[in-house]
Amino acid sequence: MKKDEVPAIEVHNLTASYDRKPVLWDIDFTLPQGKLIGIVGPNGSGKTTLLKNLMGLMKPDSGYVKIFDKPLDEVRERVSYVPQRESVDWDFPASAMDIALMGRYRKSNLLKSVTKKDRQIAKEALEQVNMLKFANRQISQLSGGQQQRLFIARSLAQQADLYLMDEPFVGVDASTEDSILNLLRQMKDDGKTVVIVHHDLQTAYEYFDWITLLNTRLVASGDKHTVFTPELLQEAYGGRLTVLSKIGDLMQKQQFPAREKEFKEKQ
Amino acid sequence: MIWNSFIEFLSFSDPNVRMVTFGTIFLGISSAVVGSFAFLRKRALVGDAIAHSILPGVAIAFIFSGSKNPYLLLLGALISGWISIYLIELITDRSKIKADTSIAIVLSVFFGVGIFLLTIIQHSGAGNQSGLDQFLFGQAASMRGEDVLAYVIVGALLLIVTVLFFKSFKLLSFNPDFAAASGLPVRFLRFVLNTLTVLAIAVGIQSVGVVLMAALLITPSAVARSWTNRLSYMIVLAALVGAISGFFGSFVSFAAPAMPTGPWIVVILSVLAMISLVFAPGTGMVARWYRQRKNRRKVLRENLIKAFYHIGERAEEFSELVSLSDLQATRDFTSRELSNGLRQLEKRYLIIPDGNKWKLSEEGLKEGKRVVRLHRIWEMYLTERMRLKEDHIHPNAETIEHIITPDIEEQLLEELGYPEMDPHESEIPYDKSKPRN
Numbered sequence: 001m002k003k004d005e006v007p008a009i010e011v012h013n014l015t016a017s018y019d020r021k022p023v024l025w026d027i028d029f030t031l032p033q034g035k036l037i038g039i040v041g042p043n044g045s046g047k048t049t050l051l052k053n054l055m056g057l058m059k060p061d062s063g064y065v066k067i068f069d070k071p072l073d074e075v076r077e078r079v080s081y082v083p084q085r086e087s088v089d090w091d092f093p094a095s096a097m098d099i100a101l102m103g104r105y106r107k108s109n110l111l112k113s114v115t116k117k118d119r120q121i122a123k124e125a126l127e128q129v130n131m132l133k134f135a136n137r138q139i140s141q142l143s144g145g146q147q148q149r150l151f152i153a154r155s156l157a158q159q160a161d162l163y164l165m166d167e168p169f170v171g172v173d174a175s176t177e178d179s180i181l182n183l184l185r186q187m188k189d190d191g192k193t194v195v196i197v198h199h200d201l202q203t204a205y206e207y208f209d210w211i212t213l214l215n216t217r218l219v220a221s222g223d224k225h226t227v228f229t230p231e232l233l234q235e236a237y238g239g240r241l242t243v244l245s246k247i248g249d250l251m252q253k254q255q256f257p258a259r260e261k262e263f264k265e266k267q
Numbered sequence: 268m269i270w271n272s273f274i275e276f277l278s279f280s281d282p283n284v285r286m287v288t289f290g291t292i293f294l295g296i297s298s299a300v301v302g303s304f305a306f307l308r309k310r311a312l313v314g315d316a317i318a319h320s321i322l323p324g325v326a327i328a329f330i331f332s333g334s335k336n337p338y339l340l341l342l343g344a345l346i347s348g349w350i351s352i353y354l355i356e357l358i359t360d361r362s363k364i365k366a367d368t369s370i371a372i373v374l375s376v377f378f379g380v381g382i383f384l385l386t387i388i389q390h391s392g393a394g395n396q397s398g399l400d401q402f403l404f405g406q407a408a409s410m411r412g413e414d415v416l417a418y419v420i421v422g423a424l425l426l427i428v429t430v431l432f433f434k435s436f437k438l439l440s441f442n443p444d445f446a447a448a449s450g451l452p453v454r455f456l457r458f459v460l461n462t463l464t465v466l467a468i469a470v471g472i473q474s475v476g477v478v479l480m481a482a483l484l485i486t487p488s489a490v491a492r493s494w495t496n497r498l499s500y501m502i503v504l505a506a507l508v509g510a511i512s513g514f515f516g517s518f519v520s521f522a523a524p525a526m527p528t529g530p531w532i533v534v535i536l537s538v539l540a541m542i543s544l545v546f547a548p549g550t551g552m553v554a555r556w557y558r559q560r561k562n563r564r565k566v567l568r569e570n571l572i573k574a575f576y577h578i579g580e581r582a583e584e585f586s587e588l589v590s591l592s593d594l595q596a597t598r599d600f601t602s603r604e605l606s607n608g609l610r611q612l613e614k615r616y617l618i619i620p621d622g623n624k625w626k627l628s629e630e631g632l633k634e635g636k637r638v639v640r641l642h643r644i645w646e647m648y649l650t651e652r653m654r655l656k657e658d659h660i661h662p663n664a665e666t667i668e669h670i671i672t673p674d675i676e677e678q679l680l681e682e683l684g685y686p687e688m689d690p691h692e693s694e695i696p697y698d699k700s701k702p703r704n
Binding site: 052055056057073076077079080081083087088089092093094095098099102103105106107110111113114138140154158 | 445446496
């Protein structure tokens, strides 16, 4: 089968909520392989929630996600996830090398210690983000940009085909942003698919080939030339739909389920 | 006298002492090792709640069996501890109640029920109920051989499982989302870790009791954390702390039989924690005080050498002798600061004394140029890059000049294009030896 016949990600009718309040309403889109893709939207538009659903870290109220046309569990090792830098406590007693090695932890080596080859791969991953010289540095002593690069190195060590990154450009200086971007472009040239959650509209058009505009509902998803129109941007960034957010609040207040029990998704 | 009893204790001539000591040391180690992960996952309070929640399980196991069979009591403790973990999670997930409140609720309800059951047992007149209340405060001294054997088996099991799962537990503690995304069986790992924690607490309460158990679980890793930045070292160190406290706890109750072992173990843990708080490298109070003193001395030195430079700059002659009053006219130094600072500069050969006056040495002139240069290029940066007004920049630069490293200096100079003058039209001094542009 030709590689690009299968979409990297297919999201079908996805609804997800926190404490019964829907954050994503019936999202439907497919993302192609081998592209640099931005999931773009204002704060609180459900970008991180979408990523968590793609990675199986949250159970959606409805709908499903397919990765390379398969359920996530069958292709786990082809997918890599870079969480937000602020989602962990950097005071954890570990060195940069320890963190990069975590990219080598898999179900299949649960009880085994890391091998020489794992170390080699982790070193190369650190080198790719220009962090090898800090391999032995305690992670709390790294700058924000270095911590971000370390997270990307850990992800590279997973040697996946699809990378999902949550706001990798937040809190990094301009030169780090450039070097991360270059790396991402190089990954794309190597045939990888890279999906980035990104909130900055200024840079989105320049950075990505493909853009998914999100604001609790899907506004548009497609080649950047078709998506980056004033009308669609206005729709995504011009605030939330008033009735939609009222209904969301109501559902939370009444603890109303997002789907009736009998309603089963036909797949 | 204490020394004699210590020697006697160390000789381990009494087999019972030998056993109890070995038991408490081992319990200390296993609690500390398993507790390290509770500490890293910020679940110290959950550990405390589990410890208190174990009581009803122990009491019910006793009521049903009528004996103090250690395996049955452990089973009771395990079940009751597990229910408490499950309840805490259930309440937090399914209601508006926050984690701290649900921990407090579960802890107090279970502990209350446990005390209630203990009271019933004590009034029932069952044959060997004596000592059951020692679950509250520990019963190390009254451990029997078969108890110790049971606890050592469980403790050894805990250590083996922890070593096996070490790397998975590490990832689970640092970044559970990434562990799940990598396909690790996070639910299973959590289950194993929770079971280890409950078991460690169930055996640990033999030496310190439910009330003080959190100390045995958490304090060793808190102490160890402040001395090392490596997880493996931290856990070994925590085990050592647990062992030391167990050892000395046993000794105290050997030397003074009226003294309870458990509370003494906790006292020793607390002393170790206090020592760490004061002396730990980097984070301890002494280290912090020393760092501040070092900073103060550096600031004083640099301010003083800057004064020398300013005087020379005004006189257009850097080799002239400078008096105390010259220095004081330049900047408000107290006389103590002056004598202290001048002594420091002399010791570093940055100034050369001549009677009651001083002049800059070659090195001193270089150092003075450096400080003044940092001050002035930072002022440039503030005006050019941060668009600060001219009257705002001086106080800021007074502080920042002492922090800028050679790396940052180089970067600043490059960004600003090696300026000649600062915003106040004073010349920015460079070393002749340094290549410009």
